[in-house]
Structure formats: C-alpha cells, structure tokens
Amino acid sequence: MVSGRRRIARDVLRHRGASIGLLLVAAFVALSALSPWLSPHGPFEQDLSAAFRPPWHLPGGTADHLLGTDGLGRDILSRILHGARYSLQIGVVSVGIAALFGVFLGAIAGFFPATDNAIMRVMDVMLAFPSILLAIVIVATLGPGLINAMIAVGIVAIPQYARLVRGSVLTVRVREYVAASAALGASDLRVLSRTVMPNCLSPLIVQCTMGFATAILDAAGLSFLGLGARPPTPEWGALLHEGFQDFLSAWWVVTFPGVAVFLAVLGFNLLGDGLRDILDPRASG
Amino acid sequence: MMAFALRRLVYLVPTLAGVSVLVFSTMHLSGGDPARIMLGERARPETVAALRVELGLDRPIAEQYVRYAVNLLRGDLGRSIKSHTPVTEEIAARFPATVELALAAMLLAAPAGIAAGAVAARRRGGWVDVATMTGSLCGISLPVFWLGLILILLFAVLLPETLMGLRERFGAGVPVFGFPVSGRLDLNHAPPWRTGLAILDSLLAGDARALLSTLRHLVLPAVTLGTIPLAVIARMTRSELLSELQQDYVRTARAKGASERSVTYRHALRNALIPVLTTIGLQFGYLLGGAVLTETIFAWPGIGRWLVGAVMARDFPAVQGGTLLVAVLFVLANLLVDLLYAAVDPRLRLASE
Numbered sequence: 001m002v003s004g005r006r007r008i009a010r011d012v013l014r015h016r017g018a019s020i021g022l023l024l025v026a027a028f029v030a031l032s033a034l035s036p037w038l039s040p041h042g043p044f045e046q047d048l049s050a051a052f053r054p055p056w057h058l059p060g061g062t063a064d065h066l067l068g069t070d071g072l073g074r075d076i077l078s079r080i081l082h083g084a085r086y087s088l089q090i091g092v093v094s095v096g097i098a099a100l101f102g103v104f105l106g107a108i109a110g111f112f113p114a115t116d117n118a119i120m121r122v123m124d125v126m127l128a129f130p131s132i133l134l135a136i137v138i139v140a141t142l143g144p145g146l147i148n149a150m151i152a153v154g155i156v157a158i159p160q161y162a163r164l165v166r167g168s169v170l171t172v173r174v175r176e177y178v179a180a181s182a183a184l185g186a187s188d189l190r191v192l193s194r195t196v197m198p199n200c201l202s203p204l205i206v207q208c209t210m211g212f213a214t215a216i217l218d219a220a221g222l223s224f225l226g227l228g229a230r231p232p233t234p235e236w237g238a239l240l241h242e243g244f245q246d247f248l249s250a251w252w253v254v255t256f257p258g259v260a261v262f263l264a265v266l267g268f269n270l271l272g273d274g275l276r277d278i279l280d281p282r283a284s285g
Numbered sequence: 286m287m288a289f290a291l292r293r294l295v296y297l298v299p300t301l302a303g304v305s306v307l308v309f310s311t312m313h314l315s316g317g318d319p320a321r322i323m324l325g326e327r328a329r330p331e332t333v334a335a336l337r338v339e340l341g342l343d344r345p346i347a348e349q350y351v352r353y354a355v356n357l358l359r360g361d362l363g364r365s366i367k368s369h370t371p372v373t374e375e376i377a378a379r380f381p382a383t384v385e386l387a388l389a390a391m392l393l394a395a396p397a398g399i400a401a402g403a404v405a406a407r408r409r410g411g412w413v414d415v416a417t418m419t420g421s422l423c424g425i426s427l428p429v430f431w432l433g434l435i436l437i438l439l440f441a442v443l444l445p446e447t448l449m450g451l452r453e454r455f456g457a458g459v460p461v462f463g464f465p466v467s468g469r470l471d472l473n474h475a476p477p478w479r480t481g482l483a484i485l486d487s488l489l490a491g492d493a494r495a496l497l498s499t500l501r502h503l504v505l506p507a508v509t510l511g512t513i514p515l516a517v518i519a520r521m522t523r524s525e526l527l528s529e530l531q532q533d534y535v536r537t538a539r540a541k542g543a544s545e546r547s548v549t550y551r552h553a554l555r556n557a558l559i560p561v562l563t564t565i566g567l568q569f570g571y572l573l574g575g576a577v578l579t580e581t582i583f584a585w586p587g588i589g590r591w592l593v594g595a596v597m598a599r600d601f602p603a604v605q606g607g608t609l610l611v612a613v614l615f616v617l618a619n620l621l622v623d624l625l626y627a628a629v630d631p632r633l634r635l636a637s638e
Contacts, residue, residue: 017422125303128612130571132578133592137608140596141311217428221578224430225593240431244582251438258431266426273422 011278018274024267032084039078040064043234047073052250068252070242076252079234080260086235087216087264090150094215095208097154102161103204109162110169111192120166123159131156135218139227146235149228153218157211164207168200202279209272213265220261236261289627293620304612309353311608312601313346322599323366336366340602362606367598372606376588380610381481382469383587386580387572389503390511395565398515399558402522407549409527417519424516433509433582440464440505464505467584471498506583510576514568521564525557532556559629563622570618573611 012018031038050073054061061068067076109119126134138152139145172178173196181195216236222228223237224244231242236257243253312319320336321328337343340363341352356363362372405417445463452459465471469483476483476490484503487495529535530553538548577589584590588607595603 121299121303124300125307128300128304128616129608130611130615133608133611136577136593136596137308137311137604140599140604141315143315213426217426220428221430224428224578225581227593227596240428240434244434247434247438248442251442254431254434255438258428258435261428261431262423262426265428266423269422269426 008278012271012274015274015278017270018278021267021270021272021274024263025271028084028264028267029088031081032088035081035085039075039081040066041075041078043074043079043082044232045074045078049073052246054250055252067256068250070250070253071246076239076256079239080236080257083234083236083239083257083260084264086146086229086233087219087261090146090153090219090235091212091215091268093150094154094157094219095211097151098157098211098215099161099204099208101155102158103165105158106162106165106167107169107192107197110166111173111188111196116166119162123162126156126159131214132218132221135222136225136227139222144227144230146223146229146233149219149222150215152222153215156218157214160211161204161207164203165200168203169196172196172199206272206276206279209268209275213268213272216261216265216268286628290624293623297616297620300616301613304609304616305354305357306350308605308609308612309350311605315599315601318342319601323601357609362609363602365595365603366600367595367603372602375591375603376606376610378481379586379588379591382483382585383573383576383580383589385469385482385484386503386506386510386576386585386587387569389507390572391514391565391569393507394511394515394518394568398518399522399561401515402519402561403526403549403554405519406523406526406530407545414523418523421516421519424512425520427512429509429513430578430582432512433505433579436505436509437466437582441466465498465502466505469499469502469586470495471502506579506585509582510572510579514565514572517568518561518564522557522561525560526553529553529557559626563626566618566622566625570615573614573618 012022047069050065050069051071053065053069053073055068056063056066065075065077067080069075070079105119105123109116129137135149135152135156138155139148142148142151169192178191178195181191186194219228220235220237220240223235224241226241229235229238231238239257240254240261243250243257247254315322318333318337320333320340320342324333324336341349344352360373362376364371365375368375401417401421405414408414441463445461448459448461448463452461470487476486476492476495479486479489483499484496487493487499526549530549532553535548535553538552539545543552573588576585576587577593579585580587580589581593588611592604592607592611594600595607
C-alpha cells in the first residue's frame with residue numbers, strides 16, 4: 001500500500017495539470033489556515049475615510065490596501081483571505097454530506113438488488129432538476145443561510161456519488177474474488193467493506209476532488225443570489241453579492257473575489273482531472 | 286422504435302410523480318405554518334387563517350397532495366401569493382425570454398465547442414490541443430455570474446470609455462458604442478408581441494431597429510450563459526473523436542488512401558458527434574433552468590430571475606410552479622435525447638429489447 005501511495009504521489013508531481021492543481025489547492029488551504037496572521041486588516045474593520053480606494057498601483061491606491069477597499073473602507077485582500085476559510089468549510093461539509101449519503105445509498109443499491117430500483121428512482125427524481133435550481137429550492141425550504149446552503153449543495157450532489165458507487169459495485173460484485181470471499185463465509189457487510197469498496201476508491205477520489213470545485217462554485221452562486229452566506233460575512237459569493245451594488249464605479253470590488261473563486265475551483269478541477277489520468281489510465285483519451 | 290419510445294415514456298411516470306411529490310413537499314417541510322411564512326410575522330391572524338383555507342392547508346396532508354396533483358393534471362398551478370395572478374400566466378409571460386436566451390447561448394456554444402474539440406483531437410498533444418483543453422478547464426471553473434460582471438465591465442464600461450477617449454483625440458469619426466446590460470430590448474422600439482421571442486417578433490414586424498436592439502441586448506448574456514456548455518462540448522468532442530480515431534474502420538479508411546482530413550471529419554467525427562449531441566441536449570435542458578444567475582445579473586425577464594424573486598418572497602405556489610416546469614422540461618429534454626440517440630444508433634434500442 002505504501003509503495004502504491006508513493007507512486008501516486010510521484011505521478012501527481014510529474015503530471016503537469018495535476019501538479020499545478022495541487023499547488024493551487026495547497027495554497028488555498030494554507031491561506032485559509034493562516035488568514036488571521038496574513039491579513040493586513042480585520043475582515044470587518046471599517047474606515048469610511050478610505051472608502052473605494054483602488055488597488056495599490058492606481059492613482060489614489062496605497063500599499064496599505066493592496067487590492068483596494070469597498071464602500072465601507074474594508075480591505076478587500078483581508079476579506080478575501082478570510083473568505084477562503086468559508087469556502088474550505090463549504091467544500092468539506094458539502095462533499096462530506098454528498099459522499100457519505102451517496103456512497104451509502106449507492107453501495108446498498110448495487111449490493112442488494114431488492115433495494116436498487118427504489119433508491120435509483122429517488123436519485124432519478126433528484127437528477128430531474130438542474131443542480132443549482134434544486135439547491136435553490138432546498139434553500140427556499142430550509143430558509144436562507146450559510147449552513148443551509150452547504151447542506152443544499154451537498155444534497156444536490158448525492159445522486160452523482162450514488163450512481164458512481166452503484167456502477168462500481170455492480171461490476172466488482174460479479175468478480176471471482178468477491179464470490180470467493182462470500183464462499184469463505186464472509187458476511188455481506190464484510191464483503192462490501194473489505195472487497196467491494198476498496199475497488200471503488202479511485203473513481204470516488206476523483207469525484208470528491210471535482211466535487212470540491214462544484215461545491216465552492218454552487219455555494220458562491222447561492223450566496224451571490226442572497227440565499228447563502230449573508231453580508232457582512234466575507235464569504236466569496238457574499239463579497240460578490242455586496243460588490244454587485246458598486247461594481248460599475250469600482251471594478252476591484254468584484255474582480256478580485258471572483259479571481260479567488262476561479263483559482264480555487266480551477267485548482268480542484270485540475271487536480272481531479274489529473275488524478276483521473278493517473279488512477280485510471282483507461283478513462284483518459 | 287415505437288415500442289422503445291413508449292417504454293421510455295412509461296418510465297417517465299414514476300419520475301414525474303416523484304418530482305411532483307418533491308415540489309409539493311417544499312411548502313410543508315419549510316418548518317412552521319406556510320401561510321404565516323408567506324404573509325410575514327406581522328400579518329393578522331384572520332388573514333393567515335383565510336390563506337390557510339384558500340390553500341387547503343387545513344386539510345390532511347394526503348388530501349392536500351391529491352388535490353394538488355389533480356389540479357396539476359388540469360394544468361392549474363395555483364395563484365401567486367405576491368401578484369394574485371395564476372402561476373401559469375406568470376410563466377407564460379416569461380418563458381419565451383428564457384428560451385430565446387438559451388437558444389442564443391447554445392447557437393454560440395455548440396458549433397464553437399465542436400470545432401474546438403475536433404481541432405484539439407486532430408492535433409493531439411500539440412500546443413493547440415493543450416491551449417484548447419486548458420481553456421475549456423478554465424471555462425468550467427469560472428463562476429458564471431462573475432464572468433457576466435466582468436463582461437459588463439469590459440464591454441459596457443471600458444469599451445465606450447476607451448472609444449470616447451479615442452474620439453477626443455482623433456475627432457468625431459470614431460464611433461462610440463457599448464453593449465446594454467439589462468433587459469431584452471429598448472422599450473422605445475419594442476415590436477408588437479406575437480411569439481414572445483423578441484428576435485422573431487422584430488423580424489415579423491420587419492423592424493430593423495428593434496432587431497438590432499434585441500441582438501445588442503442578447504450578446505453579453507448569451508456569451509455568459511454559453512461559456513460552460515462551450516467548454517463541456519469541446520471536451521466531450523475531443524475525447525469522443527480520439528476514441529473513434531482508434532477504431533478499425535478508421536484504419537480501413539486510411540488504408541484505402543483517404544486523406545487524414547477526410548478520415549477525421551467525414552468518417553470519425555460523424556460517429557463521435559452522436560454522444561456529443563446527447564451532451565448538447567442535456568446542456569440545453571440545463572440552460573432552460575440553469576439561467577438563474579445569468580438572468581439575475583442582466584435583469585433578463587425570464588423564468589430564472591422570477592424564480593429567485595419568488596424564493597426571496599417565499600411565494601410557494603410560484604416556486605412550486607416554476608420548479609415543476611423546469612424539471613419537466615429537463616426530463617423531456619433527456620427523453621428527446623434518448624430517443625434521438627436510439628434513432629441514429631440501432632444498437633441501443635435493440636440492446637434494451
């Protein structure tokens with residue numbers, strides 16, 4: 001196992017896309033961990049005398065506010081750095097919800113044919129909605145807010161995990177070593193957890209990595225619409241929501257938070273794409 | 286083929302029933318009294334009680350669902366709490382705008398995506414391939430709403446400002462223009478409303494100014510909305526074409542002396558396009574309901590923006606009606622794609638028979 005892991009790590013570093021992705025993801029995690037120490041200002045610190053300062057390189061800009069300030073004189077850079085924490089949290093919670101329920105339902109559906117139809121029909125119903133719309137409806141039901149937005153984004157992604165795991169289980173289940181394990185007297189649960197699941201792991205890792213990207217994007221979208229994190233929370237989507245009021249006169253209030261979302265999402269997508277090449281050579285073109 | 290189509294249609298019934306249950310339950314899972322939520326904390330108890338009776342909320346839940354389902358089958362989606370007009374009318378007034386935007390976005394995305402994917406596959410590993418694939422991965426990673434804001438900054442603010450600067454320097458010969466950023470057309474020259482599709486209506490009226498205004502309003506939202514489908518289609522075309530190029534018939538075509546160009550575009554691309562068409566169909570279904578963010582940014586008077594408004598106002602009948610419509614359209618788009626697929630690829634319908 002150790003040598004296998006080492007080989008994967010080496011392959012990631014050699015893969016151009018995956019290594020750039022890993023770098024972006026590592027930077028994102030490091031910045032969110034260190035944001036209280038790296039930020040030049042507090043995320044809520046207002047200074048009305050310094051409202052709408054442009055970035056440092058423009059006339060009127062100062063090195064004190066590298067990326068400028070918003071209408072309340074809050075430092076954009078500090079707010080973006082603090083926002084990274086929210087996005088990381090959103091990714092962990094949403095992917096956690098989606099993977100937990102998705103893997104569970106998919107494994108059950110794939111392993112116990114009696115439950116297959118019922119579970120997959122429910123998944124079909126969820127897939128009948130464009131994901132952002134389903135997330136909006138869930139938030140409408142639960143009520144707006146950051147926590148509910150994370151839950152909604154997680155629920156929406158469940159069918160993807162369920163489908164993936166069910167598919168893997170169905171192909172693995174008929175293999176001889178699984179039959180052998182059952183013949184040796186292993187319980188269903190043991191067969192499922194010891195022989196079937198480890199073989200579904202590769203596509204699942206790819207899906208979770210890409211899922212981080214989708215979760216950050218969808219949650220930012222919900223916050224932008226005013227259904228997720230509420231101002232003054234410095235979540236990236238909420239920053240864009242606030243910036244939408246003033247962006248025609250102060251371009252920097254929306255440009256930089258958007259770049260942050262883009263880079264974080266791109267990092268996870270690159271990493272996921274690269275991992276797919278590395279873990280499953282057949283899937284790449 | 287007929288049997289296949291019928292069976293697929295029957296499969297839809299449980300899905301649609303499930304969709305109706307899910308949509309129905311939104312009002313009841315919201316915690317608390319829906320009538321109270323919709324009317325707000327300060328509403329008088331009598332008003333709340335009256336709304337409860339009007340919506341049938343005083344009945345047992347099973348009876349409520351049956352009533353809801355029967356009304357649905359009659360085409361009655363109830364009345365919006367906010368505007369008191371039937372939800373079907375609200376939808377009918379806004380749906381053409383959404384269709385127009387989705388069509389425009391797809392007309393941009395599909396040809397460009399197929400072309401980019403095909404070129405990338407032909408020059409696999411070359412810089413064109415790397416650039417296209419990097420570009421499409423960036424496209425998938427962009428927050429759509431942010432892209433919309435940046436396009437507004439570039440083409441509605443920076444472009445006219447730059448042109449204005451040039452005019453001051455070089456005289457009045459420099460034209461100054463930018464792109465409008467809200468709504469579908471200039472209300473001063475709106476064509477008579479017939480189909481609801483502004484482009485078609487302007488053409489029918491023979492009104493060139495209205496047509497121009499419509500097109501100018503459409504450009505930025507369509508580019509914004511089309512970016513993700515463009516990227517998805519390019520990636521799909523590339524990977525499908527690459528796998529087709531490894532098939533035996535391609536080797537045969539090469540062996541009999543067909544040029545590489547003809548092998549790629551006349552033989553392999555045709556087969557590769559079948560799964561790409563599936564993607565296009567699904568993406569189109571997605572655009573019809575997924576334009577929520579784009580419509581909000583460009584104040585586009587379509588279904589998406591209206592739905593967000595309804596969610597904000599907790600106008601449950603409107604939310605339910607709009608969501609149901611989008612889900613049904615999405616499911617039907619899926620069905621249509623499946624049928625087309627089966628029509629062009631007999632293996633598929635034979636396999637399931």
